[in-house]
Amino acid sequence: MSCVDNFVDQIINGDNDYQELDRVYLYNRICALVGDDNHQDSTDVKSVLIQTAIINNKIEDNQTAKEILNDQLMDFLTPLPSKVNDKFWDLYQDDPQKATDYFYQLSQDNDYIKVKAIAKNISYDVATDYGNLEITINLSKPEKDPKAIAAAGKQKQTGYPKCQLCLENEGYLGRLGYPARSNHRVIRFMLSGETWGFQYSPYAYFSEHAIFLNTVHQPMIINQHTFNNLLEITKIFPQYFVGSNADLPIVGGSMLSHDHYQGGKHDFPMMKAPIVRNINLNIPDVKAGIVKWPLSTIRLISQDPEKLIQAATLIHENWKNYSDESVDIRAYTDGIRHHTVTPIAHRDGANYILDIVLRDNQTSTRYPDGIFHPHQDVQHIKKENIGLIEVMGRAILPARLKTELHEVGKYLLNEPNQMEAYHKVWADKLKDKYDFTSDNVDKIVDKETGLVFARVLEDAGVFKWDKQGQAAFDKFIGGLH
Numbered sequence: 001m002s003c004v005d006n007f008v009d010q011i012i013n014g015d016n017d018y019q020e021l022d023r024v025y026l027y028n029r030i031c032a033l034v035g036d037d038n039h040q041d042s043t044d045v046k047s048v049l050i051q052t053a054i055i056n057n058k059i060e061d062n063q064t065a066k067e068i069l070n071d072q073l074m075d076f077l078t079p080l081p082s083k084v085n086d087k088f089w090d091l092y093q094d095d096p097q098k099a100t101d102y103f104y105q106l107s108q109d110n111d112y113i114k115v116k117a118i119a120k121n122i123s124y125d126v127a128t129d130y131g132n133l134e135i136t137i138n139l140s141k142p143e144k145d146p147k148a149i150a151a152a153g154k155q156k157q158t159g160y161p162k163c164q165l166c167l168e169n170e171g172y173l174g175r176l177g178y179p180a181r182s183n184h185r186v187i188r189f190m191l192s193g194e195t196w197g198f199q200y201s202p203y204a205y206f207s208e209h210a211i212f213l214n215t216v217h218q219p220m221i222i223n224q225h226t227f228n229n230l231l232e233i234t235k236i237f238p239q240y241f242v243g244s245n246a247d248l249p250i251v252g253g254s255m256l257s258h259d260h261y262q263g264g265k266h267d268f269p270m271m272k273a274p275i276v277r278n279i280n281l282n283i284p285d286v287k288a289g290i291v292k293w294p295l296s297t298i299r300l301i302s303q304d305p306e307k308l309i310q311a312a313t314l315i316h317e318n319w320k321n322y323s324d325e326s327v328d329i330r331a332y333t334d335g336i337r338h339h340t341v342t343p344i345a346h347r348d349g350a351n352y353i354l355d356i357v358l359r360d361n362q363t364s365t366r367y368p369d370g371i372f373h374p375h376q377d378v379q380h381i382k383k384e385n386i387g388l389i390e391v392m393g394r395a396i397l398p399a400r401l402k403t404e405l406h407e408v409g410k411y412l413l414n415e416p417n418q419m420e421a422y423h424k425v426w427a428d429k430l431k432d433k434y435d436f437t438s439d440n441v442d443k444i445v446d447k448e449t450g451l452v453f454a455r456v457l458e459d460a461g462v463f464k465w466d467k468q469g470q471a472a473f474d475k476f477i478g479g480l481h
Protein backbone atom coordinates (compact mmCIF):
# COMPACT_ATOMS: atom_id res chain seq x y z
CA MET A 1 0.00 0.00 0.00
CA SER A 2 1.37 3.45 -0.82
CA CYS A 3 2.15 5.95 1.92
CA VAL A 4 -0.74 8.14 0.74
CA ASP A 5 -3.28 5.27 0.90
CA ASN A 6 -1.87 4.35 4.27
CA PHE A 7 -2.37 7.87 5.59
CA VAL A 8 -5.91 8.08 4.14
CA ASP A 9 -6.69 4.87 6.08
CA GLN A 10 -5.39 6.45 9.28
CA ILE A 11 -7.55 9.54 8.76
CA ILE A 12 -10.75 7.58 8.01
CA ASN A 13 -10.20 5.28 11.01
CA GLY A 14 -9.31 8.18 13.33
CA ASP A 15 -11.45 10.31 15.62
CA ASN A 16 -12.20 13.17 13.22
CA ASP A 17 -14.82 14.37 10.76
CA TYR A 18 -13.96 12.16 7.74
CA GLN A 19 -15.78 9.00 6.58
CA GLU A 20 -15.27 6.20 4.00
CA LEU A 21 -17.03 8.28 1.33
CA ASP A 22 -14.26 10.91 1.66
CA ARG A 23 -11.50 8.47 0.52
CA VAL A 24 -10.99 9.77 -3.04
CA TYR A 25 -11.21 13.37 -1.89
CA LEU A 26 -8.65 12.81 0.87
CA TYR A 27 -6.26 11.02 -1.50
CA ASN A 28 -6.31 14.04 -3.80
CA ARG A 29 -5.99 16.59 -1.01
CA ILE A 30 -2.85 14.80 0.25
CA CYS A 31 -1.42 14.55 -3.30
CA ALA A 32 -1.96 18.30 -3.55
CA LEU A 33 0.48 18.67 -0.64
CA VAL A 34 3.08 15.97 -1.39
CA GLY A 35 2.81 15.50 -5.18
CA ASP A 36 1.35 12.78 -7.38
CA ASP A 37 4.46 10.59 -7.84
CA ASN A 38 6.95 8.53 -5.83
CA HIS A 39 4.42 7.19 -3.31
CA GLN A 40 6.53 4.57 -1.52
CA ASP A 41 5.25 2.02 0.92
CA SER A 42 6.19 2.56 4.57
CA THR A 43 4.89 2.24 8.11
CA ASP A 44 6.54 5.52 9.09
CA VAL A 45 3.91 7.32 7.07
CA LYS A 46 4.45 10.92 8.10
CA SER A 47 8.18 11.15 7.47
CA VAL A 48 7.82 9.30 4.13
CA LEU A 49 5.10 11.73 3.03
CA ILE A 50 7.38 14.65 3.90
CA GLN A 51 10.27 13.05 1.96
CA THR A 52 7.87 12.47 -0.96
CA ALA A 53 6.99 16.17 -0.99
CA ILE A 54 10.70 17.08 -1.10
CA ILE A 55 11.40 14.60 -3.95
CA ASN A 56 8.40 15.95 -5.89
CA ASN A 57 9.58 19.54 -5.33
CA LYS A 58 6.40 20.43 -3.45
CA ILE A 59 8.40 21.80 -0.51
CA GLU A 60 11.98 22.91 0.11
CA ASP A 61 14.25 20.70 2.16
CA ASN A 62 14.39 22.78 5.34
CA GLN A 63 13.06 22.61 8.91
CA THR A 64 10.37 25.27 8.50
CA ALA A 65 8.91 23.75 5.33
CA LYS A 66 8.88 20.27 6.88
CA GLU A 67 7.13 21.50 10.03
CA ILE A 68 4.51 23.36 8.03
CA LEU A 69 3.75 20.26 5.94
CA ASN A 70 3.80 17.95 8.97
CA ASP A 71 1.19 20.09 10.71
CA GLN A 72 -0.93 20.34 7.54
CA LEU A 73 -0.97 16.54 7.40
CA MET A 74 -1.76 16.23 11.12
CA ASP A 75 -4.62 18.67 10.64
CA PHE A 76 -6.42 15.94 8.65
CA LEU A 77 -6.30 13.73 11.75
CA THR A 78 -7.66 16.48 13.99
CA PRO A 79 -11.37 17.34 14.25
CA LEU A 80 -12.46 20.89 13.38
CA PRO A 81 -12.23 23.44 16.22
CA SER A 82 -16.03 23.46 16.60
CA LYS A 83 -16.09 19.66 16.98
CA VAL A 84 -13.22 19.64 19.48
CA ASN A 85 -15.03 22.29 21.52
CA ASP A 86 -18.34 20.36 21.38
CA LYS A 87 -16.73 17.16 22.55
CA PHE A 88 -14.72 18.95 25.25
CA TRP A 89 -17.80 20.55 26.81
CA ASP A 90 -19.85 17.34 26.44
CA LEU A 91 -17.22 15.46 28.43
CA TYR A 92 -16.97 18.38 30.86
CA GLN A 93 -20.64 17.91 31.86
CA ASP A 94 -19.65 14.50 33.16
CA ASP A 95 -16.30 15.44 34.71
CA PRO A 96 -13.87 18.37 34.04
CA GLN A 97 -10.99 15.91 34.29
CA LYS A 98 -12.38 13.82 31.42
CA ALA A 99 -12.56 16.94 29.25
CA THR A 100 -8.95 17.97 29.86
CA ASP A 101 -7.79 14.34 29.49
CA TYR A 102 -9.41 14.26 26.04
CA PHE A 103 -7.94 17.58 24.92
CA TYR A 104 -4.48 16.82 26.32
CA GLN A 105 -4.38 13.45 24.54
CA LEU A 106 -5.57 15.02 21.26
CA SER A 107 -2.95 17.78 21.50
CA GLN A 108 -0.21 15.14 21.90
CA ASP A 109 -1.52 12.67 19.31
CA ASN A 110 -1.63 15.31 16.57
CA ASP A 111 1.96 16.55 17.19
CA TYR A 112 0.83 19.95 18.47
CA ILE A 113 2.60 19.20 21.77
CA LYS A 114 6.20 18.33 20.87
CA VAL A 115 6.33 15.13 22.94
CA LYS A 116 9.58 13.82 21.43
CA ALA A 117 11.41 17.14 21.84
CA ILE A 118 10.19 17.58 25.42
CA ALA A 119 11.54 14.11 26.31
CA LYS A 120 15.07 15.45 25.68
CA ASN A 121 14.85 17.86 28.64
CA ILE A 122 17.00 17.10 31.69
CA SER A 123 15.11 17.15 34.97
CA TYR A 124 15.98 16.35 38.60
CA ASP A 125 15.26 17.46 42.20
CA VAL A 126 17.70 19.02 44.66
CA ALA A 127 17.15 19.28 48.44
CA THR A 128 17.57 22.85 49.75
CA ASP A 129 16.57 24.93 52.78
CA TYR A 130 13.26 25.49 50.97
CA GLY A 131 12.45 21.84 50.31
CA ASN A 132 13.19 20.03 47.06
CA LEU A 133 13.66 22.42 44.14
CA GLU A 134 13.15 21.16 40.59
CA ILE A 135 15.95 21.69 38.09
CA THR A 136 15.32 21.34 34.37
CA ILE A 137 17.65 22.06 31.48
CA ASN A 138 15.52 22.98 28.53
CA LEU A 139 16.72 21.11 25.43
CA SER A 140 13.35 20.86 23.66
CA LYS A 141 13.31 24.03 21.58
CA PRO A 142 14.87 23.34 18.18
CA GLU A 143 18.08 25.12 17.24
CA LYS A 144 17.23 27.99 14.94
CA ASP A 145 18.32 27.37 11.37
CA PRO A 146 20.57 30.34 10.39
CA LYS A 147 19.28 30.19 6.81
CA ALA A 148 15.71 30.47 8.08
CA ILE A 149 16.62 33.45 10.29
CA ALA A 150 18.25 35.23 7.34
CA ALA A 151 15.27 34.50 5.07
CA ALA A 152 12.79 35.59 7.74
CA GLY A 153 14.62 38.93 7.96
CA LYS A 154 13.92 39.56 4.28
CA GLN A 155 10.24 38.61 4.58
CA LYS A 156 7.64 41.35 4.70
CA GLN A 157 6.17 41.58 8.22
CA THR A 158 2.42 41.28 7.97
CA GLY A 159 1.69 41.64 11.68
CA TYR A 160 -0.65 38.66 11.47
CA PRO A 161 -1.12 36.93 13.82
CA LYS A 162 -0.19 39.77 16.17
CA CYS A 163 1.60 37.36 18.51
CA GLN A 164 1.96 33.66 19.31
CA LEU A 165 -0.70 33.87 22.04
CA CYS A 166 -3.39 35.29 19.77
CA LEU A 167 -6.42 33.12 19.01
CA GLU A 168 -5.70 33.78 15.33
CA ASN A 169 -2.97 31.10 15.49
CA GLU A 170 -5.63 28.37 15.39
CA GLY A 171 -5.07 26.75 11.98
CA TYR A 172 -2.37 29.25 10.93
CA LEU A 173 -0.07 27.79 8.26
CA GLY A 174 3.19 29.15 9.69
CA ARG A 175 6.15 30.80 7.93
CA LEU A 176 9.88 31.31 8.32
CA GLY A 177 10.49 32.41 11.89
CA TYR A 178 6.89 31.79 12.97
CA PRO A 179 5.54 28.41 14.13
CA ALA A 180 3.19 26.22 12.09
CA ARG A 181 -0.24 25.85 13.70
CA SER A 182 -2.47 24.06 11.14
CA ASN A 183 -3.17 21.33 13.74
CA HIS A 184 -3.68 23.77 16.62
CA ARG A 185 -7.03 23.84 18.46
CA VAL A 186 -8.24 26.20 21.19
CA ILE A 187 -11.06 25.57 23.69
CA ARG A 188 -13.31 28.62 24.17
CA PHE A 189 -14.74 29.46 27.59
CA MET A 190 -16.36 32.42 29.31
CA LEU A 191 -14.32 34.20 31.99
CA SER A 192 -15.94 37.10 33.85
CA GLY A 193 -18.06 37.96 30.82
CA GLU A 194 -15.22 37.74 28.26
CA THR A 195 -14.39 34.96 25.80
CA TRP A 196 -11.08 33.29 26.63
CA GLY A 197 -9.12 30.48 25.05
CA PHE A 198 -7.55 27.43 26.69
CA GLN A 199 -4.72 25.49 25.05
CA TYR A 200 -1.60 23.57 26.00
CA SER A 201 1.97 24.78 25.62
CA PRO A 202 3.66 23.08 22.62
CA TYR A 203 6.97 22.97 24.56
CA ALA A 204 5.62 22.02 27.98
CA TYR A 205 7.73 22.70 31.08
CA PHE A 206 5.66 20.30 33.25
CA SER A 207 2.65 18.00 33.12
CA GLU A 208 -0.40 19.38 31.23
CA HIS A 209 1.23 22.83 30.92
CA ALA A 210 -1.80 24.91 29.98
CA ILE A 211 -2.20 28.46 28.70
CA PHE A 212 -5.33 30.55 29.24
CA LEU A 213 -5.48 33.47 26.85
CA ASN A 214 -7.65 36.50 26.29
CA THR A 215 -9.15 36.39 22.78
CA VAL A 216 -8.32 40.11 22.59
CA HIS A 217 -4.64 41.02 22.05
CA GLN A 218 -4.13 43.38 24.97
CA PRO A 219 -1.31 43.84 27.53
CA MET A 220 -1.03 41.98 30.84
CA ILE A 221 -2.28 43.96 33.85
CA ILE A 222 -2.38 42.69 37.43
CA ASN A 223 -5.36 44.00 39.39
CA GLN A 224 -8.47 42.82 41.25
CA HIS A 225 -9.82 41.50 37.95
CA THR A 226 -6.76 39.21 37.66
CA PHE A 227 -7.31 37.69 41.12
CA ASN A 228 -10.95 37.16 40.22
CA ASN A 229 -10.04 35.50 36.90
CA LEU A 230 -7.50 33.17 38.47
CA LEU A 231 -9.98 31.96 41.08
CA GLU A 232 -12.67 31.60 38.42
CA ILE A 233 -10.32 29.36 36.41
CA THR A 234 -9.73 27.14 39.45
CA LYS A 235 -13.53 26.83 39.71
CA ILE A 236 -13.80 25.80 36.04
CA PHE A 237 -10.70 23.56 36.12
CA PRO A 238 -10.39 22.44 39.76
CA GLN A 239 -7.67 19.92 38.83
CA TYR A 240 -5.31 22.69 37.61
CA PHE A 241 -3.32 25.41 39.33
CA VAL A 242 -3.24 28.76 37.50
CA GLY A 243 -0.97 31.76 37.89
CA SER A 244 -0.10 35.01 36.19
CA ASN A 245 3.27 36.47 35.42
CA ALA A 246 3.91 39.91 36.90
CA ASP A 247 3.09 42.86 34.64
CA LEU A 248 6.55 44.47 34.66
CA PRO A 249 9.46 43.45 32.42
CA ILE A 250 12.36 42.25 34.65
CA VAL A 251 10.21 40.38 37.16
CA GLY A 252 7.62 39.28 34.61
CA GLY A 253 7.44 36.83 31.75
CA SER A 254 8.47 37.25 28.15
CA MET A 255 5.00 37.87 26.71
CA LEU A 256 3.69 40.98 28.45
CA SER A 257 1.89 42.23 25.33
CA HIS A 258 -0.85 39.57 25.45
CA ASP A 259 -3.07 39.02 28.48
CA HIS A 260 -2.69 35.36 29.52
CA TYR A 261 -2.18 32.97 32.42
CA GLN A 262 -0.40 29.66 32.76
CA GLY A 263 -1.58 26.59 34.61
CA GLY A 264 -1.54 22.83 34.63
CA LYS A 265 -1.35 19.71 36.71
CA HIS A 266 1.80 19.87 38.78
CA ASP A 267 2.54 20.24 42.50
CA PHE A 268 5.27 22.83 42.53
CA PRO A 269 7.81 23.11 45.36
CA MET A 270 6.30 26.43 46.46
CA MET A 271 2.88 24.84 46.96
CA LYS A 272 4.48 22.33 49.36
CA ALA A 273 6.35 25.01 51.33
CA PRO A 274 4.74 25.67 54.75
CA ILE A 275 3.48 28.88 56.34
CA VAL A 276 5.99 29.91 59.02
CA ARG A 277 4.18 32.94 60.49
CA ASN A 278 0.45 33.51 60.54
CA ILE A 279 -0.72 37.05 59.90
CA ASN A 280 -4.01 38.77 60.60
CA LEU A 281 -5.50 40.78 57.76
CA ASN A 282 -8.79 41.41 59.59
CA ILE A 283 -10.73 39.75 56.80
CA PRO A 284 -13.06 37.09 58.20
CA ASP A 285 -12.71 33.49 56.96
CA VAL A 286 -9.27 34.11 55.43
CA LYS A 287 -6.24 32.35 56.88
CA ALA A 288 -3.06 34.20 55.91
CA GLY A 289 0.62 33.64 56.49
CA ILE A 290 4.19 34.14 55.34
CA VAL A 291 5.52 31.14 53.41
CA LYS A 292 8.98 29.65 54.00
CA TRP A 293 10.08 30.48 50.48
CA PRO A 294 13.02 32.41 48.97
CA LEU A 295 10.70 34.87 47.21
CA SER A 296 8.55 36.92 49.58
CA THR A 297 5.23 35.10 49.50
CA ILE A 298 1.97 35.64 51.38
CA ARG A 299 -0.40 32.66 51.33
CA LEU A 300 -4.14 33.26 51.53
CA ILE A 301 -6.51 30.35 52.23
CA SER A 302 -10.30 30.40 52.30
CA GLN A 303 -13.37 28.49 51.21
CA ASP A 304 -14.76 31.79 49.93
CA PRO A 305 -13.04 33.08 46.75
CA GLU A 306 -14.59 36.56 47.22
CA LYS A 307 -12.74 36.96 50.51
CA LEU A 308 -9.49 35.92 48.86
CA ILE A 309 -9.94 38.54 46.15
CA GLN A 310 -10.49 41.13 48.88
CA ALA A 311 -7.34 40.03 50.73
CA ALA A 312 -5.19 39.86 47.57
CA THR A 313 -6.37 43.31 46.47
CA LEU A 314 -5.51 44.73 49.90
CA ILE A 315 -1.96 43.36 49.68
CA HIS A 316 -1.48 44.41 46.06
CA GLU A 317 -2.80 47.96 46.55
CA ASN A 318 -0.56 48.49 49.59
CA TRP A 319 2.49 46.95 47.93
CA LYS A 320 2.11 49.14 44.84
CA ASN A 321 2.85 52.20 46.98
CA TYR A 322 5.12 50.70 49.66
CA SER A 323 8.74 51.80 50.07
CA ASP A 324 11.32 50.90 52.70
CA GLU A 325 14.72 52.47 51.97
CA SER A 326 16.39 50.38 54.69
CA VAL A 327 15.95 47.25 52.55
CA ASP A 328 16.23 48.90 49.10
CA ILE A 329 12.49 48.65 48.38
CA ARG A 330 11.06 51.54 46.39
CA ALA A 331 7.58 51.67 44.86
CA TYR A 332 8.45 54.50 42.46
CA THR A 333 11.56 56.30 41.29
CA ASP A 334 11.24 59.25 38.90
CA GLY A 335 7.54 58.48 38.52
CA ILE A 336 8.20 54.93 37.25
CA ARG A 337 6.29 52.13 39.00
CA HIS A 338 8.39 49.22 40.28
CA HIS A 339 5.97 47.16 42.34
CA THR A 340 3.75 44.31 41.24
CA VAL A 341 2.95 40.73 42.28
CA THR A 342 3.04 37.22 40.84
CA PRO A 343 -0.27 35.61 41.91
CA ILE A 344 -0.86 31.83 41.82
CA ALA A 345 -4.13 30.04 42.66
CA HIS A 346 -4.90 26.39 43.29
CA ARG A 347 -7.47 24.24 45.06
CA ASP A 348 -7.03 21.94 48.04
CA GLY A 349 -10.27 20.13 48.79
CA ALA A 350 -12.87 22.75 49.80
CA ASN A 351 -10.16 25.43 50.14
CA TYR A 352 -9.02 27.96 47.59
CA ILE A 353 -5.37 28.93 47.99
CA LEU A 354 -3.94 32.12 46.57
CA ASP A 355 -0.19 32.77 46.86
CA ILE A 356 0.84 36.40 46.37
CA VAL A 357 4.53 36.86 45.58
CA LEU A 358 5.80 40.43 46.05
CA ARG A 359 8.02 41.71 43.21
CA ASP A 360 10.17 44.82 42.77
CA ASN A 361 11.44 45.74 39.30
CA GLN A 362 14.16 48.27 40.23
CA THR A 363 17.65 48.44 38.79
CA SER A 364 20.63 50.27 40.33
CA THR A 365 24.22 51.12 39.45
CA ARG A 366 25.34 48.12 41.51
CA TYR A 367 22.69 45.82 40.03
CA PRO A 368 22.03 47.06 36.48
CA ASP A 369 20.09 43.86 35.60
CA GLY A 370 17.78 44.25 38.58
CA ILE A 371 18.17 44.60 42.35
CA PHE A 372 15.74 41.67 42.82
CA HIS A 373 16.98 39.62 39.88
CA PRO A 374 19.75 36.96 39.83
CA HIS A 375 22.92 38.83 40.76
CA GLN A 376 26.07 38.70 38.69
CA ASP A 377 27.78 35.89 40.64
CA VAL A 378 24.97 33.40 39.81
CA GLN A 379 24.32 34.53 36.24
CA HIS A 380 26.69 31.85 34.93
CA ILE A 381 23.81 29.47 35.73
CA LYS A 382 20.77 31.74 35.23
CA LYS A 383 20.52 35.29 33.96
CA GLU A 384 17.04 35.19 32.41
CA ASN A 385 13.94 36.64 34.11
CA ILE A 386 12.46 34.81 37.07
CA GLY A 387 8.95 34.27 35.77
CA LEU A 388 5.96 32.37 37.09
CA ILE A 389 7.29 28.80 36.73
CA GLU A 390 10.61 29.56 38.40
CA VAL A 391 8.94 31.59 41.13
CA MET A 392 7.23 28.31 42.06
CA GLY A 393 10.58 26.50 42.34
CA ARG A 394 11.05 24.87 38.95
CA ALA A 395 14.23 26.08 37.24
CA ILE A 396 14.17 26.32 33.46
CA LEU A 397 17.87 26.51 32.73
CA PRO A 398 19.31 27.30 29.30
CA ALA A 399 20.40 24.47 26.96
CA ARG A 400 24.02 25.72 26.97
CA LEU A 401 24.44 24.30 30.51
CA LYS A 402 24.27 20.70 29.35
CA THR A 403 27.69 20.86 27.69
CA GLU A 404 29.05 23.62 29.92
CA LEU A 405 28.46 21.71 33.17
CA HIS A 406 30.11 18.67 31.63
CA GLU A 407 33.22 20.79 31.04
CA VAL A 408 33.00 22.08 34.64
CA GLY A 409 33.04 18.41 35.72
CA LYS A 410 36.26 17.81 33.79
CA TYR A 411 37.83 20.90 35.39
CA LEU A 412 36.86 19.63 38.85
CA LEU A 413 38.61 16.33 38.04
CA ASN A 414 41.68 18.25 36.84
CA GLU A 415 41.21 16.86 33.35
CA PRO A 416 41.76 18.81 30.11
CA ASN A 417 38.61 20.86 29.55
CA GLN A 418 37.00 23.77 27.77
CA MET A 419 35.22 25.26 30.77
CA GLU A 420 33.80 28.75 30.18
CA ALA A 421 35.73 31.34 32.20
CA TYR A 422 32.53 32.56 33.89
CA HIS A 423 32.15 29.24 35.76
CA LYS A 424 35.66 29.39 37.27
CA VAL A 425 34.97 31.25 40.55
CA TRP A 426 32.13 28.82 41.33
CA ALA A 427 34.14 25.77 40.27
CA ASP A 428 37.11 26.79 42.42
CA LYS A 429 34.84 27.08 45.45
CA LEU A 430 33.54 23.59 44.74
CA LYS A 431 37.11 22.30 44.52
CA ASP A 432 37.76 23.61 48.04
CA LYS A 433 34.56 22.06 49.35
CA TYR A 434 34.72 18.51 47.92
CA ASP A 435 37.08 15.71 46.96
CA PHE A 436 36.00 14.92 43.44
CA THR A 437 36.11 11.49 41.82
CA SER A 438 34.70 10.39 38.49
CA ASP A 439 31.96 8.62 40.51
CA ASN A 440 30.71 11.63 42.48
CA VAL A 441 31.39 14.60 40.19
CA ASP A 442 28.12 14.61 38.21
CA LYS A 443 26.00 14.22 41.33
CA ILE A 444 27.77 17.05 43.13
CA VAL A 445 27.56 19.39 40.12
CA ASP A 446 23.81 18.67 39.85
CA LYS A 447 23.30 19.34 43.55
CA GLU A 448 25.37 22.53 43.54
CA THR A 449 23.51 23.78 40.46
CA GLY A 450 20.32 23.36 42.49
CA LEU A 451 21.83 25.35 45.35
CA VAL A 452 22.75 28.13 42.92
CA PHE A 453 19.12 28.13 41.77
CA ALA A 454 18.02 28.57 45.41
CA ARG A 455 20.34 31.62 45.54
CA VAL A 456 18.84 32.88 42.25
CA LEU A 457 15.40 32.79 43.88
CA GLU A 458 16.70 34.46 47.05
CA ASP A 459 18.04 37.30 44.90
CA ALA A 460 14.51 37.75 43.53
CA GLY A 461 13.05 37.90 47.07
CA VAL A 462 12.29 41.44 48.27
CA PHE A 463 12.43 40.64 52.01
CA LYS A 464 15.49 38.48 52.73
CA TRP A 465 15.54 35.64 55.26
CA ASP A 466 17.73 37.51 57.74
CA LYS A 467 16.66 39.41 60.83
CA GLN A 468 16.50 42.76 59.07
CA GLY A 469 14.61 41.38 56.08
CA GLN A 470 11.99 39.57 58.11
CA ALA A 471 11.50 42.55 60.44
CA ALA A 472 10.91 44.65 57.31
CA PHE A 473 8.42 42.05 56.03
CA ASP A 474 6.53 42.21 59.36
CA LYS A 475 6.51 46.00 59.15
CA PHE A 476 4.90 45.84 55.71
CA ILE A 477 2.32 43.33 56.95
CA GLY A 478 1.62 45.47 60.03
CA GLY A 479 0.71 48.41 57.82
CA LEU A 480 -1.86 46.54 55.71
CA HIS A 481 -5.29 48.09 56.10
Ligand SMILES: [Zn+2]
Nearest residue numbers: 163166217258
Ligand atom coordinates in the same frame (compact mmCIF):
# COMPACT_ATOMS: atom_id res chain seq x y z
ZN1 LIG B 1 -1.59 38.35 20.85
